[in-house]
Amino acid sequence: MIESEEFQYFWDAEGYVMSNFQWIWQYVKSNRKKLWVALVFFIISTALILVNPYVMGQIVDRVIDGNQGSLLVPLLLLMIGVTVLRTITRYIYQILFEQTGQNALFDLREDMYRKLQELDFDFFNHTRVGDIMTRMTGDTDAIRHFISWVSYQVLECLFYFIVSIIVMMSISWQLTLALVAVTPLIFILTQQMARAQHPVFFQIRQSFSRLNSMVEENISGNRVVKAFVREDFEIKKFNEHNEDYKQKNMAAANVSKAYLPWQDGTANSLSVITLVFGGYLVIKGQMTLGDLVVFNGYLWMLNQPMRMSGWLINDVERFAASCVKIRQMLAAKPSIEVRLDQKPLRVQGKVVFDHVSFHFSDDPEHNVLSDITFTAEPGETVGIIGETGAGKTTLVNMIGRFYDPTSGKVTIDDKNASDYPIRRLRDNIAMVMQDVFLFSNTISDNIAFGRPDMDTVYVQSVARIADADNFIMRMPNGYDTIVGERGVGLSGGQKQRISLARALAKDPSILILDDTTSAVDMETETKIQHELAGLTTKRTTFIIANRISSVRDANLILLMEKGRVVESGTHDELMALKGKYYEVFQKQLGLEKGEQLGTAE
Numbered sequence: 312m313i314e315s316e317e318f319q320y321f322w323d324a325e326g327y328v329m330s331n332f333q334w335i336w337q338y339v340k341s342n343r344k345k346l347w348v349a350l351v352f353f354i355i356s357t358a359l360i361l362v363n364p365y366v367m368g369q370i371v372d373r374v375i376d377g378n379q380g381s382l383l384v385p386l387l388l389l390m391i392g393v394t395v396l397r398t399i400t401r402y403i404y405q406i407l408f409e410q411t412g413q414n415a416l417f418d419l420r421e422d423m424y425r426k427l428q429e430l431d432f433d434f435f436n437h438t439r440v441g442d443i444m445t446r447m448t449g450d451t452d453a454i455r456h457f458i459s460w461v462s463y464q465v466l467e468c469l470f471y472f473i474v475s476i477i478v479m480m481s482i483s484w485q486l487t488l489a490l491v492a493v494t495p496l497i498f499i500l501t502q503q504m505a506r507a508q509h510p511v512f513f514q515i516r517q518s519f520s521r522l523n524s525m526v527e528e529n530i531s532g533n534r535v536v537k538a539f540v541r542e543d544f545e546i547k548k549f550n551e552h553n554e555d556y557k558q559k560n561m562a563a564a565n566v567s568k569a570y571l572p573w574q575d576g577t578a579n580s581l582s583v584i585t586l587v588f589g590g591y592l593v594i595k596g597q598m599t600l601g602d603l604v605v606f607n608g609y610l611w612m613l614n615q616p617m618r619m620s621g622w623l624i625n626d627v628e629r630f631a632a633s634c635v636k637i638r639q640m641l642a643a644k645p646s647i648e649v650r651l652d653q654k655p656l657r658v659q660g661k662v663v664f665d666h667v668s669f670h671f672s673d674d675p676e677h678n679v680l681s682d683i684t685f686t687a688e689p690g691e692t693v694g695i696i697g698e699t700g701a702g703k704t705t706l707v708n709m710i711g712r713f714y715d716p717t718s719g720k721v722t723i724d725d726k727n728a729s730d731y732p733i734r735r736l737r738d739n740i741a742m743v744m745q746d747v748f749l750f751s752n753t754i755s756d757n758i759a760f761g762r763p764d765m766d767t768v769y770v771q772s773v774a775r776i777a778d779a780d781n782f783i784m785r786m787p788n789g790y791d792t793i794v795g796e797r798g799v800g801l802s803g804g805q806k807q808r809i810s811l812a813r814a815l816a817k818d819p820s821i822l823i824l825d826d827t828t829s830a831v832d833m834e835t836e837t838k839i840q841h842e843l844a845g846l847t848t849k850r851t852t853f854i855i856a857n858r859i860s861s862v863r864d865a866n867l868i869l870l871m872e873k874g875r876v877v878e879s880g881t882h883d884e885l886m887a888l889k890g891k892y893y894e895v896f897q898k899q900l901g902l903e904k905g906e907q908l909g910t911a912e
């Protein structure tokens with residue numbers, strides 16, 4: 312794992328491409344030994360390339376011209392031996408580069424995943440899941456490809472280029488200079504192509520991320536799509552993104568198409584120059600035919616880097632675009648600092664809101680919470696009711712520091728919540744969220760999520776309190792039943808009860824129930840309330856509910872409206888006030904009587 316400060320240094324380093332290389336070196340350097348070995352094999356392999364053209368020259372000069380027929384077989388055997396050895400050495404260094412790429416990628420993915428755990432609601436509110444998935448998959452693969460393939464291809468090309476010039480110079484400096492004269496053209500073309508491709512690869516990268524996000528949303532929301540019969544609309548939307556992605560790739564291909572034929576043509580011109588000018592030198596007696604054959608044998612070594620440069624630039628640009636996206640994510644700072652304090656911490660559960668106000672960073676004009684003040688002593692129950700969007704969830708999110716107040720403070724056991732290490736504080740808090748999320752795992756593992764060490768008996772006991780034991784036992788595999796992604800295969804009420812069991816299993820000092828029993832019937836709610844009553848004396852409990860019946864026994868009830876607490880007190884106090892709470896109560900009572908139903912309003 313790389314420390315973020317070190318990473319930040321490289322992020323700030325000047326020189327865009329260089330800084331990407333320096334950054335990725337942080338992940339590669341632990342494979343230094345492997346790379347040294349790879350380099351040795353690389354040198355042996357590339358040095359062997361020089362042998363065969365030389366041997367061919369010998370065959371022409373000594374076997375054909377010099378009539379030394381007995382040398383033919385040994386020379387051919389030498390060529391075969393060199394080819395086999397070169398294949399083996401090349402295979403070894405290719406494998407070593409691949410291993411280095413895979414190892415570096417393993418560490419990089421781990422860092423990215425750790426970062427994702429560190430980032431807070433603020434980041435996830437603003438980043439699409441598809442975009443994160445693209446970074447975790449496509450972008451990391453572009454980096455692996457760079458380390459495992461592009462890096463040694465670049466090395467090979469450089470080596471071929473330098474060595475071929477040296478060797479060719481030693482054969483015929485006139486012919487070599489004639490060939491080298493065209494190389495500046497190749498470099499100019501390569502540079503121009505890189506410049507043209509740079510923005511296009513960023514656009515491809517973004518288009519791919521949009522496409523991914525769209526697919527991810529479609530899969531997550533497939534029930535909504537089907538229920539609203541919007542399949543055709545979704546296909547049309549997908550096709551638009553698909554078309555955009557295709558167009559962006561075509562744009563990149565067009566850039567390549569515009570430059571690659573010129574590069575190819577220039578590379579091909581080397582053969583023509585060799586034949587024409589080399590032939591002339593042979594006729595003039597300034598070069599032997601054997602030398603020309605040797606020279607021609609080395610020609611591909613000069614040709615290869617010229618042909619490859621365009622493709623390698625493609626890959627380097629892809630690598631650069633992916634680096635930027637990954638590094639942006641790794642550089643993102645959670646708005647609430649995560650201190651890695653290992654000391655366990657147990658709070659009593661006294662929660663005080665002291666003139667707390669809050670607004671989201673992207674909407675500073677709109678206070679979602681305004682001047683909230685109340686005290687909950689350890690073991691007390693606070694009920695929170697209010698219209699939708701009143702700020703109830705945001706209020707309880709302050710307790711676990713999912714957001715910090717923009718003014719005022721929240722204290723826990725008389726200490727400012729922001730002075731607690733966030734993870735140790737959250738060890739003491741369990742939340743049953745409005746939007747229940749279950750992992751695609753066994754029910755038992757879902758319940759034990761907060762405390763994986765707990766035994767089956769304990770899992771069952773908390774499931775009983777949450778009134779989940781009965782329906783779990785009726786399932787074919789009981790607690791070992793695997794639930795689908797997000798708990799597919801369970802009813803809304805069943806999911807809520809498993810989620811409640813998961814929270815209770817943590818044995819928290821502070822329990823937060825956000826609309827936890829909205830999907831269960833009145834009878835089940837009463838049963839759960841009854842079971843909870845035996846427990847809540849041990850912990851401070853916050854209950855967000857729509858039904859007054861869920862909160863009427865609370866020590867303190869907060870009635871919220873537009874981010875403010877407009878009435879607060881016990882049920883009896885609030886009823887005596889004959890204010891808004893009284894009105895809601897009367898309304899709900901009327902609905903209950905009239906409809907004989909647990910009302911949701």
Ligand SMILES: Nc1ncnc2c1ncn2[C@@H]1O[C@H](COP(=O)(O)OP(=O)(O)OP(=O)(O)O)[C@@H](O)[C@H]1O
Pocket residue numbers: 436671674679697698699700701702703704705706745
């Ligand atoms: N991530 C966010 N960015 C900006 N505004 C937000 C965000 N989340 C919630 N809000 C706004 O904050 C306000 C309070 O939302 P909150 O979820 O706390 O309400 P609530 O009382 O829990 O509502 P409900 O009963 O519907 O769950 C709403 O006006 C909502 O639009």
